[in-house]
Amino acid sequence: MHTTQITLLPALKLSVEEARTLTISSERLEVLQVLIDYVQSKVKSGEELVLNFICTHNSRRSQFSQIWAQTAADYFGIPASCYSGGVEVTAFNERAVESIKRAGFRVSKKGEVNPTYFVFHSDDAEPVVAFSKLFDDAINRTNRFAAVMTCAHADENCPFIPGTENRIPVRYEDPKAFDDTPEEASKYDERSMQIASEMFYVFSQITSSN
Template sequence: MKDILNQNLEQILSLEIPTERREILQVLIDYIKDKRKKEQPIRLNFICTHNSRRSQFSQVWAQTAADYFQIPAQCYSGGVEVTACNERTVASLERMGFIVSKHGHSNPIYFALHTQDSRPIILFSKLYDDVINPHGIFASVMTCSHADENCPFIPGAEARIPVRYEDPKAFDDTAEEAAQYDARSRQIAGEMFFVFSRVTI
């Protein structure tokens, strides 16, 4: 699995980030840089409506990128409704090379590891203010337009940063499903690695 992830990381690190996306990501880069300069905790809570696809991808890839560049960031995710971490999201992460274990049934908890000895990234659908998430001094990173537009206030957030992605849900149960989930995963991965690579400059 590690070899598969390393192969994917080579491709991800070489992805070209379009200028318009770089401008969007710069706000997140500046936030993280400022926290590092002040030697304050870096906490990012990625938020989408159901906490099942884009916010989960974002949490996993942001934490992986932070660990890769040795930035002491803590990455979380949440939603405005509780459903379940979508199995298609989990399947895509496994195709990328993550080691994933499943615990429970109706709203399973998944542990994702990027190496055998890494700290597990905990994935399950939850509200953005779930007990597992930070309740103060964090940035809320809004990954979908619905949550961004319908949840105008996130209690405890010191910054609100829109980084929106298209929902791969549109391709569920189609021949393009796996390819589209992997494409969104790679896009998010590329952007999160871009963000943390710039933090070190």
């Protein structure tokens, strides 16, 4: 049985509770099981768990995934280092930033061109440092990690990722398709909550090595 290791920010706690009520299809459960197995193997062996969520531009889905995975790991007290990267540098998309704010994260910003965002899920933990970068950027771990491929384009066009122990496709639909439409905010929030639901499910399945 897991005991909560951090106290989530109040608004974020409500979002997490909502995300954990969402239904995950049997097809998605099958996809997530590969990630669960990798995480569990690391925890069981006592090895460092490092995940790098990779999408083409490191602007939306991979950022959501890094932030929610780190939040879930910290929530369940599972030591993990979650990163994200891409194959092109752009910026953490402002629509995605606004979505995580609506979810209850506290966010501060530094810089204007490809700004760095500090994303807090708790007063008890360090923030996630989020900005668009290549998957092998200096801030990321470059060996003994799992590359979690969050978009089809990066998965299909990046056949070799140096230093990875495992390559795990966990693809998500891109909310970019709804940019500048009346559905924009709701679709970004929908994707964020799907990722939250799945990352919390993954880490809820992990049993401690203790």
